[in-house]
Amino acid sequence: MSGKVKLPFAEVIVDIHAREVDRPFHYRIPEAFAGQVHVGTRVIVPFGPRRLEGYVIGFSSEPEPDVKNIKEILDVLDEQPPLTEELVKLADWMSYRYLSSKAASVQALFPAGVRARTSVRLTLKEDVWNKLRKSGSVGISPKEQQILDLLAEGAPVYKDKLLKDAPGLKAPLQRLLRLGTVEEKHEVSQAVQTLYITAVSCTLREADFQKAMDEIPARAFKQKEVARWIRMHGPSIPVRDVLRATHTTYSTINSLVRKGILVLSQVEERRNPYANRFTGERERPLALTGEQEQAYRLIASAMAAGRPDRILLQGVTGSGKTEIYLQSIAACMAQGRKAIVLVPEISLTPQMVERFKRRFGDDVAVLHSRLSQGERYDEWKRIRRGTASIVVGARSAVFAPLENLGLIVIDEEHELSYKQEEQPKYHAREVAWQRALHHGAVLVLGSATPSLETRFMIERGEGRRILLPTRFNKKSLPTVRVIDMRQELQAGNRSMFSRPLHHLILDRLAKQEQIILFLNRRGYSSFILCRNCGYVARCPDCDISLTYHKAHGFEVLRCHYCGHSEPSVSQCPSCSSPHIRTFGTGTQRVEEELNKVFPAARVIRMDVDTTGTKGSHERLLQQFRDGQADILLGTQMIAKGLDFPRVSLVGVITADTSLNLPDFRAAERTFQLLTQVAGRAGRHETEGVVLVQTYHPEHYAIQYAVTQDYEDFYRQEIEIRRTLDNPPLCDLAVFTAQHENRAAAERWVRSLEKRLRAEFHTASVAEVLPACPAPIPKLQGKHRYHLCVKVRDFAKAQPVLLAGYLESSRLAREQGGTITIDVNAQMIL
DNA sequence: GGCAGAAGATGA
DNA sequence: CATCTTCTGCCA
Ligand SMILES: [Zn+2]
Ligand SMILES: [Zn+2]
DSSP states (O other): OOSSSOOSEEEEEESOOOGGGOSOEEEEOOGGGTTTOOTTOEEEEEETTEEEEEEEEEEESSOOTTOOSOEEOOEEOOSSOSSOHHHHHHHHHHHHHHOOOHHHHHHTTSOTTOOEEEEEEEEEOHHHHHHHHHHOOSOOOHHHHHHHHHHHTOSOEEHHHHHHHOGGGHHHHHHHHHHTSEEEEEEEEESSOOEEEEEEEOOOOHHHHHHHHHHSOGGGHHHHHHHHHHHHHOSOEEHHHHHHHHTOOHHHHHHHHHTTSOEEEEEEEOOOTTTTSSOSOOOOOOOOOHHHHHHHHHHHHHHHHTSOEEEEEEOOTTSSHHHHHHHHHHHHHHTTOEEEEEOOGGGOOHHHHHHHHHHHGGGEEEEOTTSOHHHHHHHHHHHHHTSOOEEEESGGGGGOOOSSEEEEEEETTTOGGGBOSSSSOOBHHHHHHHHHHHHTOEEEEEESSOOHHHHHHHHTTSSEEEEOOSSSOGGGSOEEEEEEHHHHHHTTOOSSSOHHHHHHHHHHHHHTOEEEEEOOOOOSSBEEEETTTOOBOBOTTTOSBOEEEEETTEEEEEOTTTOOEEEOOSSOTTTOOSOEEEEOOOHHHHHHHHHHHOTTOOEEEESTTTSOSTTHHHHHHHHHHTTSOSEEEEOGGGGSSSOOTTEEEEEESOSHHHHTOSSTTHHHHHHHHHHHHHHHHTTSSSOOEEEEEESOTTOHHHHHHHTTOHHHHHHHHHHHHHHHTOTTSSEEEEEEEEESSHHHHHHHHHHHHHHHHHHOOSTTTEEEOOOEEEEEEEETTEEEEEEEEEESOHHHHHHHHHHHHHHHHHHHHHTTOEEEEEETOSSOO
16 A cells, blocks of 8 residues: 555554454545645544544545444644555554554554653633523522533633542533533543744845845844854754854844844754753774674674665674774765664663764754654754664664665664553564665674574575674683582582682782672572482473462462472482572672671672662662772673773572573573673683582583683574474463452453463474463562463464464453463563 | 443432 | 443444
8 A cells, every 4th residue: 555645544543442443534635634644644533432543554445334433633743744555554563562552553653752642621611601690590400500610710621530539420521512511622642742842033035134124223133143053054043052152142133033133933953952962073994803894894784785684793792893883884975874782771871872973963853762852863863864873772662663775783682672661562672684685784793602593594595694703702701600509508508608719718818809790580480309319300291390379278380381289398318418498699698698697898789679770770880989988799781881900700590590590591591691700701801710609510501601712602592493393393382361350350361371281282383381470470479370382383373373463462451351462472471 | 442322220 | 210330332
C-alpha cells in the first residue's frame, strides 16, 4: 500500500493494547486533511463512545463490506508523519516475531512521552441551565445539583476522574447531558510538547527600514542599535539571544515592535542536552593499526556493496573498536547514508557520547533515558527531519526514524539489556538486522565475548568475523587464580573469604591499593550445593540446575523447563557429605562480613538497594575513584563503566551463583562475567590479580575464562546447546500464566500445552515441553506457570503459537488473569 | 482497554 | 423502586 496514492479510507490501529481490537479499523479521510494523512501518521479517531490516538498503517478504496456508519478521522497530530513506511512495516514484523499486539509494536517506535491522551472535560451550559431553572418545568435531584455546583465553581472537571471518585454520579450526569445543561468537550494532551519561545524579526524592505531608522530620535540610540543588529543577524532570532548579545532589555524590543519595525513570533526551540559543549573544531580520525585498518576496510567495502551484511568485530575493551566504529560512520556519511550506534544503557556515559560528538558534532543525536523527555523528543525530531544523521543510543534507539540507513553498530552485542522485557519483547539485534535487510545496510556487532547467537550466525556463514588482537601484549593479561572452595572447607575455613583472598585483601589494604569484590546478583531461586565436593543437583533431561522449593514441609528440587522433580537431599549423593544445603549470599551479608573481618576497611556497596535513585550509580563509582573507599562491593553492574587505576585486586566471591542459574545460558553468563572481570583488572600499570572463588573450579566456563579462550568455550558450549536442542539452535518461546488462583494458572498452561501438542505432532516444527511452575512460582500474590516451546521452524509454528496464545489469553482475561509470551527470553523467571 | 447498557444484588 | 455492582458486547 503506497503512501503516495491517496485512497479515501485510512486503515488505523487504535492505541489499545488488547487483542480484541488488534486489527485495523477503517476511517474516512475528510477533505480538510487530504494530503496530510500518510502511512505512519498519528491521528485522533472516534472509537465507540470515546476518542483515541491511532496510527495510519495503510489505505483502502472501500471500507470493510459489513461496516456501516464509517466515521471520519477527527484530527491529524503531527505536521510530518512521525513514522516512515519502513518503521510501520517493522512494527508489523515485531508483532509477527514476538507475538505482540500491533498497538504495542507501533507504540515502541516512539520516544517516551509521545503519546496522545484524550479526555472529556465537562462544562456548564449556563444559558440552557438558566432557562431551565426559570421555567421550573424539570426537577433537579440533589446529585444532579451537586454536579452543577461543582461545574459552577469553574475549575476544570474531567469526566473519567469525576466518575472514578464518585461512581454514583454516572446516571445523574447522563441526565444532565441529555438535558443539555452540561456539555462534553473532548481534549487531547501529550506529556511531551514542542517548546516554543518568542523570537523577533525585521521584515521591512530596505528603504522602509532606513526611513524608520531616521524617525527614531537620537536619544533612543539603543533602539537603533538593536534593530540594526537584528537585521544583520538573521531573519528570526530568539528574544533571549538578542537581549544577551546587545545588552538590552525587553522594553527596547517592545518599543520597536510598537513602531512596526520588529515583529514578534513563536519559534520552535530545541532543548539541546549538549548545548555549548563540543563546539570546537571536530576531531580528526586517529591513525589505525593494521588490524583496525583491515576491519575498517571490510566494513567500508560491505557498505559500498549496498547489500545487507553482518560483521562481528571480536575484541576486548581497549582493542580500539570505537575508533573503527567512528571511521566506519564517516565512510557511511561519505556515501550519503546514515548510521545508528547502539550502546548498553550502562555504558552510555558522557565520555562515550563525547567521543562521537567530538568527531561529528551536531550530526550526532543522542537518545537515552537520562535525557529529559523534552530533550529526547527534540533529538528525535532532528533525526526524523534529517538534521542529525548519526544516532547514538541505548536499545530503543534501534527505532530511530532515519531514512537511508547504511550502518548499524551494536556495541557489546552480548549484553542482556538489548532484550526488551516489556511488550513488545524484542531483541535489538534482531530488529537491527531487520532494518539492515530493508536498507541494504551493514550490521556491525562488537564484543569480546560474542553471544552464542552471533557466533553461531558466523559459523553458519551468514556473516563475517574480524578478530582484533587480544591486547597490546600478552604480558598485561591479569593473573587469574581460581580458588577451590572445597579445599577451604576441608582445611577448616568456613568463612566466605578463602585464605588467599583474605591474605590479599589485607595486603592491598596495607599498601593502600583498592579492591573490587564481585558478587553475582543473588539468585531469584536457590539451588543446593555440596560444600565438600561441589555437587549440584541437575535435571537429567535438561542439564540445568534444579531449583530448591520448600512447601508444606516438603523439600523438593524441580526443573522448571520440563517439570522434572525429585525430593531434596540432606546427604550428598556424590560424596555422602552432610554439608549439602542451599546456596546464595546477598551483598548485604558480604558487607557485614567485611566489616567484621576487616574493620578498618572502608566499603562502598553497590546493588539495587544503594543505586535506586537517579545518579547514585555514578556518584558511588566516583567516590570510589576518588579514593573515598578501599573496597567496592557490588553486582555485575560495576563490571563496566569507569576505569579504576588504583585497583590491584579483584575478587569474585562466588562464581557458583552464576554457574548454577536455572537457565541454559548459565555457562555463557559466567564466561562473560569472568572475562569482563579479568579485563577490568588488567588495564593499568598496577599489576592486577583476579581471584575467582568457586566450588566447581574444573568447570569449562571457568577454565576457559582463565585462559581467555573464547573459541574453545564456544565450541564446547555450542555442542551442549546442540545436544539439548537449546537456542541458538532453536527459538525458545516461553508462555507465562499468572493468577491468584494456582489451579487456574495451571489449567490454562495445561490446556495450551495440550492444544499445541496436538498441532505440533511432528517435532520438526516445534517441541512442547511439559507445563510447570515458573522458577518464581509466586509473585505479588499471583501464582505463575510456565510453558516452554522449542521452535525449530518459526514460520510454520508462528500461526499455531499465535492462535493458541490468543485463545488462552482470552480465557485468562475472562477469569481475571494474564498470559504472556516471550520469544527467546533472556532470563527465564 | 474501557465504555455503555443490561442484568443481578441490596436495602427501604 | 432507586442505587450500587458485576457482566457482556462492541468499537470502523
Ligand atoms: Zn558432595
Ligand atoms: Zn528438565
